[in-house]
Amino acid sequence: MRKHLFSILFLLIAAAIWWASISSTVRNPVVDNDKPVMVTSGYVPYTIIKQLVADNVNVLMLLPPNAEPHAFEPTPGALIMLKHANAFIYMSDELEPWAADLSKVTDEKAPVVKLADMIPDSTDPHVWMNPHNAKFLAAAIVKILVQIDPVHEPIYEANLAKFDAEIDALEQAFSTALAHCQSREVVHVGHLAFKNLTDTYNLQLTALAGTSHDGEHSAKKLAALTKEIKDKQITTIFTEDTLSPRLAQAVAQETGSRILPLYPIEHISKQDFHNNITYAELMHRNLQSLTEGLQCQVS
Numbered sequence: 001m002r003k004h005l006f007s008i009l010f011l012l013i014a015a016a017i018w019w020a021s022i023s024s025t026v027r028n029p030v031v032d033n034d035k036p037v038m039v040t041s042g043y044v045p046y047t048i049i050k051q052l053v054a055d056n057v058n059v060l061m062l063l064p065p066n067a068e069p070h071a072f073e074p075t076p077g078a079l080i081m082l083k084h085a086n087a088f089i090y091m092s093d094e095l096e097p098w099a100a101d102l103s104k105v106t107d108e109k110a111p112v113v114k115l116a117d118m119i120p121d122s123t124d125p126h127v128w129m130n131p132h133n134a135k136f137l138a139a140a141i142v143k144i145l146v147q148i149d150p151v152h153e154p155i156y157e158a159n160l161a162k163f164d165a166e167i168d169a170l171e172q173a174f175s176t177a178l179a180h181c182q183s184r185e186v187v188h189v190g191h192l193a194f195k196n197l198t199d200t201y202n203l204q205l206t207a208l209a210g211t212s213h214d215g216e217h218s219a220k221k222l223a224a225l226t227k228e229i230k231d232k233q234i235t236t237i238f239t240e241d242t243l244s245p246r247l248a249q250a251v252a253q254e255t256g257s258r259i260l261p262l263y264p265i266e267h268i269s270k271q272d273f274h275n276n277i278t279y280a281e282l283m284h285r286n287l288q289s290l291t292e293g294l295q296c297q298v299s
């Protein structure tokens, strides 16, 4: 914690110097100054908020595309964004300890919301991986939007209804597509991000690392995983789209399995970010990989 506080102090000084150097010529290059500013930690809140706000609010994301969310080191730019924030939204202290520290530098009038607090009893911080939970996250976001921009409440409520309908369809698609599969074993050569998803749809998950990228895998765990794949004659393994593919390729070569991607959504590729790929679209990609990899019957 002390280390984090020192880092923030350092960043504050660096941000002040940087801001002083540009503020005479550029007021703020990314923000429309007539609209409220909502700052988010990473892609999960960012993409849901983007769907809800239309063009009425500036939405900024602290975690750059391709960056890893669990152990991110904020930049001076993050503090500039927070300086302008009318609200700061992140997932949880457990998932993003850096965001918890940054929340202390927001304006005292700006609400700070930890979205995972809206989800009851979750032991896995990747709460959005149960699609149903996305509705709770969206409802909490709309509450804040109405607070900081009450004029557009009807738009936010209408967009929330649309979002909820999209999630209903997503849940239906998952239930149907994963009902009858040759295998229910999801072997993930990555971190433990998908437990809420596999628990919801009665699949068994084995992941190489823990819930954070910090915990890295050990050679022993890798050997055990490889043995399990061979013993259970598993034909497909999964990995995360933004991880280096080398580890999964080594496991696939050793076991004769093929690799399919899963998308944790908490980090996002540059391309998907620029294409504004939505939460539901990423979850449909997950469903596509699972149905293919587990050989589920398509009805």
Ligand SMILES: [Zn+2]
Residues within 6 Å of the ligand: 070, 126, 191, 192, 193, 211, 212, 213, 264, 266
């Ligand atoms: Zn994670």
